[in-house]
Amino acid sequence: MSTSDATRLAAVLTDAPPRSRRTVWRRFRRHRVALLGLGILLFFGFGAVFAPWIAVHDPNYGDLYNVKAPPSTEHWLGTDAGGRDLFARILFAGRVSLSVGLVAASISAVIGTIIGLVSGYAGGWVDNLLQRFTELVMTFPTFFAILILVSIVGPSVFNIMFVIGTLGWTGKARLVRGQVLSLREMDYVTAERAIGASARRILFVAILPGVIPYVAVASTLTIAGAILTEASLSFLGIGVQIPTATWGNMMSAAQGIFVLSEMPWVWIPPGLAIGLTVVAINFLGDGLRDALDPRSVSD
Amino acid sequence: MGKYILARAVIAIPMVFAISLVTFVVSNLAPGDPVTAMVDPNTIAVMPKGYLEQRRQQLGLDKPMSVRYVLWLGQLVRGNLGYSYFNGISVAERIRIRALPTLELAGAALVIGTVLGVVFGVVAALRQYSIYDYVLTFLSLFGLAIPSFFFALIALYLLSYKIELFPAWGMSSTDEFSLLDNLYHLVLPASILSIELMAGTARYARTAMLEVLDSDYMNTARAKGLSEFVVVGRHAFRNALLPLITVTSLRLPFLFGGAIIIEFMFAWPGMGRLAISAIEARDYSVLMGLTFVVAVVVLISNLLADVLYACTDPRIRTG
Numbered sequence: 282m283s284t285s286d287a288t289r290l291a292a293v294l295t296d297a298p299p300r301s302r303r304t305v306w307r308r309f310r311r312h313r314v315a316l317l318g319l320g321i322l323l324f325f326g327f328g329a330v331f332a333p334w335i336a337v338h339d340p341n342y343g344d345l346y347n348v349k350a351p352p353s354t355e356h357w358l359g360t361d362a363g364g365r366d367l368f369a370r371i372l373f374a375g376r377v378s379l380s381v382g383l384v385a386a387s388i389s390a391v392i393g394t395i396i397g398l399v400s401g402y403a404g405g406w407v408d409n410l411l412q413r414f415t416e417l418v419m420t421f422p423t424f425f426a427i428l429i430l431v432s433i434v435g436p437s438v439f440n441i442m443f444v445i446g447t448l449g450w451t452g453k454a455r456l457v458r459g460q461v462l463s464l465r466e467m468d469y470v471t472a473e474r475a476i477g478a479s480a481r482r483i484l485f486v487a488i489l490p491g492v493i494p495y496v497a498v499a500s501t502l503t504i505a506g507a508i509l510t511e512a513s514l515s516f517l518g519i520g521v522q523i524p525t526a527t528w529g530n531m532m533s534a535a536q537g538i539f540v541l542s543e544m545p546w547v548w549i550p551p552g553l554a555i556g557l558t559v560v561a562i563n564f565l566g567d568g569l570r571d572a573l574d575p576r577s578v579s580d
Numbered sequence: 581m582g583k584y585i586l587a588r589a590v591i592a593i594p595m596v597f598a599i600s601l602v603t604f605v606v607s608n609l610a611p612g613d614p615v616t617a618m619v620d621p622n623t624i625a626v627m628p629k630g631y632l633e634q635r636r637q638q639l640g641l642d643k644p645m646s647v648r649y650v651l652w653l654g655q656l657v658r659g660n661l662g663y664s665y666f667n668g669i670s671v672a673e674r675i676r677i678r679a680l681p682t683l684e685l686a687g688a689a690l691v692i693g694t695v696l697g698v699v700f701g702v703v704a705a706l707r708q709y710s711i712y713d714y715v716l717t718f719l720s721l722f723g724l725a726i727p728s729f730f731f732a733l734i735a736l737y738l739l740s741y742k743i744e745l746f747p748a749w750g751m752s753s754t755d756e757f758s759l760l761d762n763l764y765h766l767v768l769p770a771s772i773l774s775i776e777l778m779a780g781t782a783r784y785a786r787t788a789m790l791e792v793l794d795s796d797y798m799n800t801a802r803a804k805g806l807s808e809f810v811v812v813g814r815h816a817f818r819n820a821l822l823p824l825i826t827v828t829s830l831r832l833p834f835l836f837g838g839a840i841i842i843e844f845m846f847a848w849p850g851m852g853r854l855a856i857s858a859i860e861a862r863d864y865s866v867l868m869g870l871t872f873v874v875a876v877v878v879l880i881s882n883l884l885a886d887v888l889y890a891c892t893d894p895r896i897r898t899g
Binding site for chain 1: 591594595598599602606607609721722724725726727728729730733734736737741742748830833834836837838840841844845855856859862867870871874875878879882
């Protein structure tokens with residue numbers, strides 16, 4: 282038995298005390314690809330947060346003497362058909378795209394965790410009902426449902442976050458339920474029960490902390506998914522409306538043949554921004570999973 | 581096994597009702613009323629009193645929601661999905677015309693994505709840590725991260741405009757149907773729609789193969805003196821890829837979602853394009869019908885996948 286096996290066994294026997302933050306960071310740091318992901322995200326995040334100070338031009342101001350201009354020293358990424366500076370737009374678009382991802386994933390995480398906790402802890406008919414409900418939501422073609430709901434509630438940024446968030450929790454609900462099922466049989470939970478702890482205390486103090494790392498890792502994927510969904514909606518013209526810039530709606534101009542074939546600087550940079558961000562989030566998620574998972578081998 | 585299939589089928593029935601209820605309620609949450617939405621606000625002011633009421637009665641919109649649901653359900657079981665609020669064309673008829681192109685597109689993407697995904701994933705697993713494995717892992721990552729419409733734009737830019745290799749839109753260039761011409765139009769949209777599925781399948785197939793290749797029964801098979809071809813082809817391949825049936829069936833909703841965007845971009849006359857135009861026109865009766873049909877198709881496919889899995893996995897077959 283190697284030392285890592287021994288520590289793993291010890292961890293299991295003592296009911297896996299939560300890893301300290303320092304250990305998590307130390308393990309995460311060793312994951313080179315995850316660091317690269319973090320770097321890319323910090324880069325885009327920095328651009329989004331400090332957009333007003335980085336961009337020289339107003340993202341919504343049309344310079345009518347400079348429409349459809351290719352990249353130059355004045356306009357780093359060129360201008361669109363309305364003469365708007367695309368570098369400024371891509372920075373400001375990052376604000377919308379990234380916050381839609383974060384907020385929608387947080388909404389999903391909260392809903393998924395609550396449904397999973399209740400389902401796994403209550404068991405019986407409650408569990409059965411919630412599981413059928415989860416399956417029902419999974420059967421629905423999510424993108425289709427999002428399209429329709431957004432068209433009903435109106436395409437504001439908040440509505441889009443909300444709709445994507447309320448339909449993206451199914452995976453997390455199942456994950457949390459599975460975790461709860463195994464955690465509630467653990468000795469320390471039995472001990473809590475033996476000293477007469479309330480159901481609320483058992484759920485939130487004993488079980489929830491053991492579930493959160495898994496939800497966090499799964500949520501990285503949800504953030505990526507939400508960013509892609511928002512981009513698709515906005516590209517189709519059903520999501521966030523112009524003049525507010527998002528990476529998705531910046532590309533919708535390429536639906537016209539002229540912009541597509543003659544002005545590639547309009548649609549290639551936002552496409553790359555989406556792709557890089559999503560790849561970076563996936564890298565980060567891989568690193569987090571390896572750093573947080575008590576069963577992962579490398580220590 | 582009959583029992584297992586029956587159990588799955590029995591669960592599916594209340595699911596269909598639940599789907600119908602959800603679609604109905606959601607569509608009726610829509611603000612405004614289709615009657616006023618149909619009429620120019622300027623004409624409403626000069627219209628004879630009671631005309632709007634009369635239209636509402638004709639469309640059955642004056643009754644409470646629960647009554648309308650039961651009426652709608654009654655028509656639904658007879659295969660009537662209602663009529664478009666706008667032009668009165670039967671929703672079932674509109675969907676029927678659009679169903680075949682979508683099935684063609686999604687079906688082709690399903691076949692391309694699954695077959696190529698399995699081939700790529702299995703080869704990567706057999707040559708773990710080779711250059712090939714790294715390149716494939718890298719590509720599949722980007723296949724999952726880059727939105728399909730960006731791929732579509734690149735493909736259109738390079739293959740339809742710079743080099744005029746493939747048609748940019750539609751499913752035929754002539755009025756008369758020719759299979760070859762149709763397939764020629766299918767290549768680009770179906771390949772792009774398949775990318776996400778292909779990348780996901782390749783990743784899954786790689787992991788599953790590696791896991792199986794590592795297991796003890798592989799050594800047993802080799803120890804029996806079986807050829808490497810039989811060991812990998814029969815023992816590893818089968819066991820690794822059976823769960824793929826379930827995994828793929830769970831991805832079907834995403835395939836239909838992706839088809840909406842691809843149909844929109846390539847002017848492919850399927851249900852996705854119908855959905856977009858119905859959203860733009862706020863034609864909720866069409867949207868309601870579409871959602872119901874797609875959800876039921878997904879439900880049936882999941883059921884078929886369960887049955888197929890049960891047929892191929894002896895543990896379920898006998899159990």
